[in-house]
Amino acid sequence: MKERIREQSIQLFAKKGFKETSIQDIVDALKVTKGTFYYYFSTKEQLLNDIHLQYIDDLLNKQEDIINHPSKNSKMKLHEIVYMLISDIEKQGQSALVFFREMRNLSEENLKLIVPKRDQFRLNIQQLIEHGIEKEELRSDLPVDIVTLSILGMTNWSYFWFDPNGRVNDKEVSEIFLKIVLEGLEK
C-alpha cells in the first residue's frame, strides 16, 4: 500500500502540482480512507520527501554500479551514466518531473537530507572526469566543476523535451551527447 500511495501521488503531483493536490485527492484516487494514508505518512510533506529520497537513492545506486566497474574507462562510464539518466525519463519520467519541480516545496529539514545526495551525484561525475584527466583520456585545461555542470545540464534538460516515443531513442540521444561532449562539433 505504501508503494501504491507513492505511485498515485507521483501521478497527481506531476499532473496538478504538489500544493494543488490534497491528501483527500490522493485517497480518493486510491479509493482508501485518510486513515490509510496517515498509517504510512504523517504529512503530505513527508510523502514528498519520501518520493525525493527514493528517486535520488535509486539514481545514486545505479551510478555507483557504473562507477565501480573494474575494467571500463572513464569515457565509457560517463557514457553509461548519461544513458542511465536519459533512459530513466522513459521509466520514471513523472518522478523526475516531481523531483525537479517540487524541490522548493520540501521543508528545510528534508532538504538537508536530499541536497547532499544531489551534490553527491554531481561530485561522482566530477571525480569520474578527474579520473579521466589523470589517465590522460580527457583534456585537463577546463575547470572540472563547470564541465560537470555542463554535462548535467545537457542531460537534465532533456527531461523537458525528450520523447521516448520520438524519432531518436534514449540510446541514440546519449550517443549524440557523448559525441558532442567528447569530440566536439568543430569540423
Place this chain on the structure above:
Amino acid sequence: MKERIREQSIQLFAKKGFKETSIQDIVDALKVTKGTFYYYFSTKEQLLNDIHLQYIDDLLNKQEDIINHPSKNSKMKLHEIVYMLISDIEKQGQSALVFFREMRNLSEENLKLIVPKRDQFRLNIQQLIEHGIEKEELRSDLPVDIVTLSILGMTNWSYFWFDPNGRVNDKEVSEIFLKIVLEGLEK
C-alpha cells in the same frame, strides 16, 4: 507604473510562486490600490503573460541582432548567443526563474502566443548550426535538432547554478561551454 507593477510582481512570483502571490500582495508591496493594478492588467494571468512575452521578445531581439551581423561566422555567433543567455542571468535572473518555472500557469490562449516564440529562439540556433555545417565550420554527421537542444540544455540549466558573484564569471562560463561543444573533452 505598469513597469513597476511588472517588476514588483517578478520579485514576488520568484520568491513565493505565482499561485501563492495574490493581487493584494502585489499592490501592498507597491503601496497602491487594486484599482491601479486593474487599470494596467485585467487579471494576474494577463500580468504573467505580459512578463513572459517581454522576456522572450527581449531575448529574440538580442538573438536577431547577433545572427544578422554581416561578417561574423557561425561559431562566433553561437558563442555570442550563449554568452548573451548566461550574462542575462545576472541582469534578469528572477525573470528567467519566473519564465521557466511558471510556464505551466499560463492559460492555453497565452501559451499559443509564447510557445511559438520559444520555438523560434530554438529554431534560430538550429539554423545557425545548419549554416555552420553548410560553410563547413561544423561537423555534419549529428542530427541538428538534438545538437541544438543539447546546447540549450547546457545554457538553460546554468540558471539553476550560475552565480554571477562566483569564482567563474559569465564570460568564462560561456567560453568553457563553447570549448566543450566545439572542441570536445577528449584528449
